[in-house]
Amino acid sequence: MATPIDVVIMAAGKGTRMKSALPKVLHRLGGRALLRHVIECAALLSARKAVVITGHGAAEVEAALNADAPASLGLQFVRQEPQLGTGHAVQQALPQLADDGVTLILSGDVPLTQANTLQALLDLCAGQQLALLTLAMPDPTGYGRIVRENSGGKVLAIVEHKDASEAQRQISEIYSGIMAVPTRLLRTWLRRLDNQNAQGEYYLTDIVKFAVADGLPVLAHQITDAAQVAGVNSPVQLAELERIYQRRNADALMEQGTRLADPARLDVRGQLVCGRDVEIDVNCVFEGHVSLGDGVRIGANCVIANASIAAGAVVHAFTHIDGEQLGVEVGEGALIGPFARLRPGAKLGAEVHIGNFVEVKNSTLAKGAKANHLAYLGDATVGERVNYGAGSITANYDGANKHRTVIEADVHVGSNCVLIAPVTLGAGGTIGGGSTITKDTAPGALSVARGKQVSIANWTRPVKKPR
Numbered sequence: 271m272a273t274p275i276d277v278v279i280m281a282a283g284k285g286t287r288m289k290s291a292l293p294k295v296l297h298r299l300g301g302r303a304l305l306r307h308v309i310e311c312a313a314l315l316s317a318r319k320a321v322v323i324t325g326h327g328a329a330e331v332e333a334a335l336n337a338d339a340p341a342s343l344g345l346q347f348v349r350q351e352p353q354l355g356t357g358h359a360v361q362q363a364l365p366q367l368a369d370d371g372v373t374l375i376l377s378g379d380v381p382l383t384q385a386n387t388l389q390a391l392l393d394l395c396a397g398q399q400l401a402l403l404t405l406a407m408p409d410p411t412g413y414g415r416i417v418r419e420n421s422g423g424k425v426l427a428i429v430e431h432k433d434a435s436e437a438q439r440q441i442s443e444i445y446s447g448i449m450a451v452p453t454r455l456l457r458t459w460l461r462r463l464d465n466q467n468a469q470g471e472y473y474l475t476d477i478v479k480f481a482v483a484d485g486l487p488v489l490a491h492q493i494t495d496a497a498q499v500a501g502v503n504s505p506v507q508l509a510e511l512e513r514i515y516q517r518r519n520a521d522a523l524m525e526q527g528t529r530l531a532d533p534a535r536l537d538v539r540g541q542l543v544c545g546r547d548v549e550i551d552v553n554c555v556f557e558g559h560v561s562l563g564d565g566v567r568i569g570a571n572c573v574i575a576n577a578s579i580a581a582g583a584v585v586h587a588f589t590h591i592d593g594e595q596l597g598v599e600v601g602e603g604a605l606i607g608p609f610a611r612l613r614p615g616a617k618l619g620a621e622v623h624i625g626n627f628v629e630v631k632n633s634t635l636a637k638g639a640k641a642n643h644l645a646y647l648g649d650a651t652v653g654e655r656v657n658y659g660a661g662s663i664t665a666n667y668d669g670a671n672k673h674r675t676v677i678e679a680d681v682h683v684g685s686n687c688v689l690i691a692p693v694t695l696g697a698g699g700t701i702g703g704g705s706t707i708t709k710d711t712a713p714g715a716l717s718v719a720r721g722k723q724v725s726i727a728n729w730t731r732p733v734k735k736p737r
């Protein structure tokens with residue numbers, strides 16, 4: 271039987287250098303809170319539970335995380351008030367941890383650690399030994415140093431930068447802040463902590479010297495990918511990690527065949543799933559859950575959120591799509607934009623065309639329907655092959671209620687029409703340009719609702735009097 275894993279995530283610190291009212295671990299990277307990245311990684315390890323230690327902004331952090339915690343992971347919160355150091359933080363979690371497990375200690379502000387790295391650390395720990403994740407850094411200033419018996423030899427201690435001698439400060443191998451430790455040993459070692467050090471804090475890192483004193487081996491899993499252990503302390507570091515995250519995401523998409531005009535100019539803040547032969551031009555932002563079918567092309571400068579775009583559809587430049595909760599569906603071979611706006615509940619069938627400055631909200635358009643210029647379709651049901659003229663709108667809102675407009679198959683709506691809902695335009699009918707339609711129209715009929723044209727022959731225009 272593999273030893274159960276319990277994760278402890280330290281997230282009580284203030285994050286002073288963020289200079290923000292928002293608790294540090296709630297700042298977003300790739301559209302998700304830093305702490306959520308850590309929790310999702312823990313869920314990938316099939317951990318038994320995750321205990322999050324909160325302090326600064328505790329209520330806000332807990333509320334944000336409870337809102338949509340991964341179902342597979344028991345999420346618990348313990349508060350650390352006041353914050354007396356990382357050892358003191360983990361002490362607060364002990365009552366939630368059972369002795370049969372291994373405790374994996376993570377930080378809520380280190381978002382890019384990969385599950386396979388943590389798995390390797392857990393394998394090294396093997397349910398028995400203290401295992402530290404370490405890294406050699408060109409500039410280790412500020413970090414805890416891994417002190418070894420001799421170069422490359424047994425680990426003896428972690429010495430914090432502020433407590434380190436000049437000689438120890440020359441050590442480039444640092445402690446990442448991540449360790450795996452058998453819980454029953456952690457419990458005994460945490461009892462022995464004191465705060466007799468340069469910062470007057472209870473250092474978690476002191477347990478290393480207790481392990482050594484007890485004759486237990488301390489193992490180090492040294493990695494070379496610094497991003498995986500990089501913490502966020504300032505807006506500059508947050509932006510740096512965001513770029514690394516986005517680049518890794520872009521590389522993963524390209525590896526499975528997606529063609530990006532420039533991987534440095536793509537931002538995915540959520541999940542983007544692409545079929546074969548998808549092409550994405552520069553400066554596109556994807557949010558929430560977006561899926562792009564085979565052969566979809568996305569033009570430059572599009573923002574697309576919570577939408578599903580079927581095979582062969584083309585979204586031209588500067589299009590904004592946001593499905594929010596209801597979602598947006600774009601059918602096979604549809605042409606959208608440039609400068610189109612698709613809002614929640616827009617469901618477009620195959621080969622629909624939505625052109626420039628056309629807004630569609632909570633409306634279904636059947637196969638081959640077209641609205642190519644300057645139009646609004648809200649709360650509408652539009653049949654196959656309908657042609658919806660430039661400048662036409664559904665007047666769907668009476669100031670209190672929303673009403674539906676039904677446009678049956680093969681209707682042609684001329685330019686600049688106002689369709690006052692609720693109203694139904696019968697199949698195959700034609701609506702004369704400039705009409706304000708307030709009553710249902712019969713199938714096949716031409717309906718015109720506007721002032722009759724009057725022409726006065728030989729009209730003489732007024733002329734300016736000479737001065």
Ligand code: UD1
Binds near residue numbers: 325356359412444475
């Ligand atoms: C810690 C390590 C150091 C390591 C570095 C890696 C200790 C004593 N030192 O130092 O060896 O190189 O991380 O980044 O552990 N926190 C709490 N409660 C507290 C104090 C901190 O929850 O009372 C949380 C912070 O919010 C943060 C994490 O613990 O998420 C690390 O704390 P931080 O103050 O950044 O530790 P460092 O001094 O950087």
Ligand code: MG
Binds near residue numbers: 501
């Ligand atoms: Mg730190």
